[in-house]
Amino acid sequence: MSGETIASDATRPTASGRAGGPGPRGGGQLPAVPERAERASRRARLREAAWGYAFVGPALVLFGVMGVYTIVYGFLLSFAEWNGFWPQWNWVGLDNYADLLWRSPVHAPAVREAGVNTLWVMIAVPLLTVAISFPLAVILNSARRMGGLLRSVYFLPYVTTGIAVYFAWQYILEPNGAINLLLRSVGLGSLEQPQGFLGNPDTALPTMIVVMVWSSVPVAMLLYLTGLQALDNSLLEAAQLDGAGWWRTQLSVVWPLLRPITAVIVLLNLRDSLQGFQVFLIMTNGGPGNSTNVLGLETYRLAFLAELAPTLGLASALGWLLFLAALVVALVNQRALRRVG
Missing domain, CATH: 1.10.3720.10 (MetI-like)
Incomplete structure (x- = not known):
């Protein structure tokens, strides 16, 4: 009778959802190895992305200044009158x-x-x-x-x-x-x-x-x-x-x-x-x-x-x-x- 009790106790689920028995140290919970690996992989991806943006950043800034800014500036200038030296533009529309x-x-x-x-x-x-x-x-x-x-x-x-x-x-x-x-x-x-x-x-x-x-x-x-x-x-x-x-x-x-x-x-x-x-x-x-x-x-x-x-x-x-x-x-x-x- 005592043997059946011991067997049933061994197969009874524990609080962690796993079958009882001799579990690992620390209360029967496994260490969160996949979570640690995922955090390490995320940090590696962020570090790689940061280095990528650091290298691409100067080119993006140069494109923004020499490209986007000049395009917008030229588009606005097409609706104005200016000789290149006046302190202000004279807006003339179309x-x-x-x-x-x-x-x-x-x-x-x-x-x-x-x-x-x-x-x-x-x-x-x-x-x-x-x-x-x-x-x-x-x-x-x-x-x-x-x-x-x-x-x-x-x-x-x-x-x-x-x-x-x-x-x-x-x-x-x-x-x-x-x-x-x-x-x-x-x-x-x-x-x-x-x-x-x-x-x-x-x-x-x-x-x-x-x-x-x-x-x-x-x-x-x-x-x-x-x-x-x-x-x-x-x-x-x-x-x-x-x-x-x-x-x-x-x-x-x-x-x-x-x-x-x-x-x-x-x-x-x-x-x-x-x-x-x-x-x-x-x-x-x-x-x-x-x-x-x-x-x-x-x-x-x-x-x-x-x-x-x-x-x-x-x-x-x-x-x-x-x-x-x-x-x-x-x-x-x-x-x-x-x-x-």
């Missing part, structure tokens, strides 16, 4: 935008002319870049010898683009430059430009478009070349077995497969054509007259070179109009990429 678009007899015509020139650049540069870079990529992809050398030669314009190259283009295109000399030497003196290709209002903008295409073709060509090397050769072989010639294969098989790359190239060139102005500033400064003035250069002129002060508010307003135009272009390109993807 007058700056109205003056740029239609109301001002001084600024509105210049903005419209710059907008037309920018539109021509946005149309011509992407089309010519695609028309030149795709055949070059096809030729390089089929080259059996000296392929690496040819790629380096064709990519050289992108590596060397900069202020020095733009000045070199100026020397080439001037009245006594290499282009006029070459035309005279081959008997095409009727095409020679006595004022230089950048001094004639009829040839200045087309010449600038050629320079921009020259600097944008290398990247586009490499993108096409990468896409060509990633194509499945079985598709090309199937087209050839069906009787398609070389031209038919390139136009009906290869070109449709590279449409996503074409969309990316067009977007990049549209962005550069809309917002870029460095090449125009260095080579022509918008001249002769305003024949090569673009919207980006007009913004720079209003901000730093305007004779009619104050125009910093106008420059900021035009900059935000350019931003909206670039946003629309990006949205249209995104929709186009979804269709061709």
Whole structure:
């Protein structure tokens, strides 16, 4: 009888919810090892996060000062009149935008002319870049010898683009430059430009478009070349077995497969054509007259070179109009990429 009592006492649950019996020291409760490990892991994660924020903090502060602050500052300035030296702004509301678009007899015509020139650049540069870079990529992809050398030669314009190259283009295109000399030497003196290709209002903008295409073709060509090397050769072989010639294969098989790359190239060139102005500033400064003035250069002129002060508010307003135009272009390109993807 006593043995049964002892057995039942041994199997009776204790206050801790476990079966009785010889338990651990300290009243039969196990030490909270998982809780200690969890607290230690939490402290380690907090310490790691603190170090991460410490390293990222300076970059965030710099972005906040140079990025967010300047964006908000420029947006507010677009609704004000200020010459950069006045102690206070003169709030004018939407007058700056109205003056740029239609109301001002001084600024509105210049903005419209710059907008037309920018539109021509946005149309011509992407089309010519695609028309030149795709055949070059096809030729390089089929080259059996000296392929690496040819790629380096064709990519050289992108590596060397900069202020020095733009000045070199100026020397080439001037009245006594290499282009006029070459035309005279081959008997095409009727095409020679006595004022230089950048001094004639009829040839200045087309010449600038050629320079921009020259600097944008290398990247586009490499993108096409990468896409060509990633194509499945079985598709090309199937087209050839069906009787398609070389031209038919390139136009009906290869070109449709590279449409996503074409969309990316067009977007990049549209962005550069809309917002870029460095090449125009260095080579022509918008001249002769305003024949090569673009919207980006007009913004720079209003901000730093305007004779009619104050125009910093106008420059900021035009900059935000350019931003909206670039946003629309990006949205249209995104929709186009979804269709061709």
